[in-house]
Amino acid sequence: EAGVTQSPTHLIKTRGQQATLRCSPISGHTSVYWYQQALGLGLQFLLWYDEGEERNRGNFPPRFSGRQFPNYSSELNVNALELEDSALYLCASSWGVSYNEQFFGPGTRLTVL
Amino acid sequence: QQQVKQSPQSLIVQKGGIPIINCAYENTAFDYFPWYQQFPGKGPALLIAIRPDVSEKKEGRFTISFNKSAKQFSLHIMDSQPGDSATYFCASQTGSARQLTFGSGTQLTVLP
Numbered sequence: 001e002a003g004v005t006q007s008p009t010h011l012i013k014t015r016g017q018q019a020t021l022r023c024s025p026i027s028g029h030t031s032v033y034w035y036q037q038a039l040g041l042g043l044q045f046l047l048w049y050d051e052g053e054e055r056n057r058g059n060f061p062p063r064f065s066g067r068q069f070p071n072y073s074s075e076l077n078v079n080a081l082e083l084e085d086s087a088l089y090l091c092a093s094s095w096g097v098s099y100n101e102q103f104f105g106p107g108t109r110l111t112v113l
Numbered sequence: 114q115q116q117v118k119q120s121p122q123s124l125i126v127q128k129g130g131i132p133i134i135n136c137a138y139e140n141t142a143f144d145y146f147p148w149y150q151q152f153p154g155k156g157p158a159l160l161i162a163i164r165p166d167v168s169e170k171k172e173g174r175f176t177i178s179f180n181k182s183a184k185q186f187s188l189h190i191m192d193s194q195p196g197d198s199a200t201y202f203c204a205s206q207t208g209s210a211r212q213l214t215f216g217s218g219t220q221l222t223v224l225p
Contacts, residue, residue: 004156031211033212041201041216042218043204043218044215090156090157096211100147100162101162102159103159104149106154106155107155108158
């Protein structure tokens with residue numbers, strides 16, 4: 001069974017640009033979660049999508065947004081990039097009654113110059 | 114209210130030793146407590162998890178001890194191996210919100 005996949009592996013942007021990160025959940029998983037892992041700040045929850053809807057949002061500004069597609073894949077958009085947005089962005093997925101168990105992808109390393 | 118405090122920040126043990134990592138939480142609404150293992154360049158991998166209705170859970174060489182009254186839980190790694198060298202994160206979750214609240218991580222080094 002394939003795990004959670006994310007693309008691209010690395011992304012380099014300049015301040016003020018927009019970044020789009022993509023995630024494909026484990027087959028059969030309907031919920032997708034995004035987390036930010038920044039140096040010194042640990043792992044922080046960003047967004048939760050389920051059945052195409054945003055269900056919960058962490059303490060991040062509105063320039064962090066995303067969506068979930070009918071095939072349950074998801075993308076995270078970060079607008080007006082700031083230097084402090086440089087981090088590893090992790091996607092996780094879960095399903096149904098086992099919703100507690102979140103399985104993570106390898107992440108996208110975003111560097112903002 | 115949402116914090117999870119993890120200690121120690123780093124830990125070095127000899128092969129065969131039993132490293133212990135501790136976490137404390139504040140929010141009594143948390144009802145699921147997983148531990149994740151992360152190797153450099155990889156995403157976190159779910160190791161073991163516990164719910165507050167049990168005091169201990171074992172899976173292979175990994176054991177979680179849970180103290181509901183003290184709002185603390187810990188990870189024990191039996192017969193540790195150099196391959197266990199990684200960063201370990203505790204986390205807490207409420208079913209309704211789904212978000213995982215993570216501890217700050219413990220970098221474990223197991224010497225051969």
